[in-house]
Amino acid sequence: MKQLAVVLLSGGLDSCVTAAVARRNSDLALLFLDYGHRTNARERKAFHDIADHYGVPATRRLAAKTDALRRVGGSALTDRNVPVPDAGSDRNDVPVTYVPFRNALFLSLGISWAESVGASSVYLGAVEEDSSGYPDCTQAFCDAFAHAVDTGTRPESRIRVLTPVIHLRKHQIVRLGVELDAPLHLTWSCYKNSDRACGRCDSCILRLNAFKASGIPDPVQYES
Amino acid sequence: MKQLAVVLLSGGLDSCVTAAVARRNSDLALLFLDYGHRTNARERKAFHDIADHYGVPATRRLAAKTDALRRVGGSALTDRNVPVPDAGSDRNDVPVTYVPFRNALFLSLGISWAESVGASSVYLGAVEEDSSGYPDCTQAFCDAFAHAVDTGTRPESRIRVLTPVIHLRKHQIVRLGVELDAPLHLTWSCYKNSDRACGRCDSCILRLNAFKASGIPDPVQYES
Numbered sequence: 001m002k003q004l005a006v007v008l009l010s011g012g013l014d015s016c017v018t019a020a021v022a023r024r025n026s027d028l029a030l031l032f033l034d035y036g037h038r039t040n041a042r043e044r045k046a047f048h049d050i051a052d053h054y055g056v057p058a059t060r061r062l063a064a065k066t067d068a069l070r071r072v073g074g075s076a077l078t079d080r081n082v083p084v085p086d087a088g089s090d091r092n093d094v095p096v097t098y099v100p101f102r103n104a105l106f107l108s109l110g111i112s113w114a115e116s117v118g119a120s121s122v123y124l125g126a127v128e129e130d131s132s133g134y135p136d137c138t139q140a141f142c143d144a145f146a147h148a149v150d151t152g153t154r155p156e157s158r159i160r161v162l163t164p165v166i167h168l169r170k171h172q173i174v175r176l177g178v179e180l181d182a183p184l185h186l187t188w189s190c191y192k193n194s195d196r197a198c199g200r201c202d203s204c205i206l207r208l209n210a211f212k213a214s215g216i217p218d219p220v221q222y223e224s
Numbered sequence: 225m226k227q228l229a230v231v232l233l234s235g236g237l238d239s240c241v242t243a244a245v246a247r248r249n250s251d252l253a254l255l256f257l258d259y260g261h262r263t264n265a266r267e268r269k270a271f272h273d274i275a276d277h278y279g280v281p282a283t284r285r286l287a288a289k290t291d292a293l294r295r296v297g298g299s300a301l302t303d304r305n306v307p308v309p310d311a312g313s314d315r316n317d318v319p320v321t322y323v324p325f326r327n328a329l330f331l332s333l334g335i336s337w338a339e340s341v342g343a344s345s346v347y348l349g350a351v352e353e354d355s356s357g358y359p360d361c362t363q364a365f366c367d368a369f370a371h372a373v374d375t376g377t378r379p380e381s382r383i384r385v386l387t388p389v390i391h392l393r394k395h396q397i398v399r400l401g402v403e404l405d406a407p408l409h410l411t412w413s414c415y416k417n418s419d420r421a422c423g424r425c426d427s428c429i430l431r432l433n434a435f436k437a438s439g440i441p442d443p444v445q446y447e448s
Contacts, residue, residue, distance in 0.1 A: 066289065067288055071286055072286070072333065101336045101339060104376055105332040105336065107328075108332050109296065112293060112296045112323070112326070112328075135375070136377070140375040144376070147371070147372075148368035151367075152360040
């Protein structure tokens, strides 16, 4: 029997490729968190589309909810009063789309679930260098969090935190996804819309550049 | 102007005394998480009662919700199919009331809020030696988590994780609460009921023993 891996699957490119990596050695348990973000319904659809694609049964899908991050505020992704800027127009070192310490919340839930169902690892699709510059997407943070997991869970649990794409450039992630036959056509990256991707926000620009650099056409449709 | 401190306030004895410590040097921002646990409504009442007592305005109270921990399962506190045992009858090293990695989730939310509102610290009422033996209540875990906070938040945030009662015995926590004039009569500890405390679950027994050892009568009413 294969090991079980919890994968934090937002429905975006990075987490989809991360799931494709995880399933080479493990059965998948897929976790999505609806935190009241703008494109939450569209991302949840992508989550279930990818889960369907991989034949993951309902018992190994967890689409949970919290109002906490929205109420905490402080990000354009959750606060309707803060507009999502077009790429390049955000002058902050850490962009306004940064949801404070979001990956810690996701990882905490992933570890809770992993410990409850006996999974041996939690996969996170964080990307460090070639990304939006969020502090909770760094190797240093993930290593520190992994140490917190070692100290804060049952001694016999031994759950690993794995971030297989963290040091890849975005175009390498696209190529790895194609190599692993990941369903990139089912992913969703746009911060703004939920019908067609806007093609202008930071996340769309990162994605478009990645596909361009990889020489592979992006299968997702954009506003013209 | 005083610094702002986020306090994770469950409404129990330890977190109430922790709030009393925090307010000596800081203005309070109080965070409660309704995670679908058995005594959630009663604990939320205690949260608001304590917040009222300290005159904390609505803008600095956050009672958030998530269904994630309940759906993750694995604990008698959130799973209605797992009964809460009477004290001493639980033969596991880590009790069945353990909610996997719960404090990591609480701390993550606390840090998110602290970073969003510019608070300089997050207080957690974890108790290590004289407690139920949950792995996420240890100094080792809190230290490791604090390091994850340093690496995973904005460099200028510098949010400290503070656990002022972690090495106290329970009766010392009671005495400290009385010293600081903490509203212990407003706290709630019972795992089972929400009207009168059962007096038999692990949490009630710990509390009753603590008051007994401190020589101070417990102001909360118990089932006879």
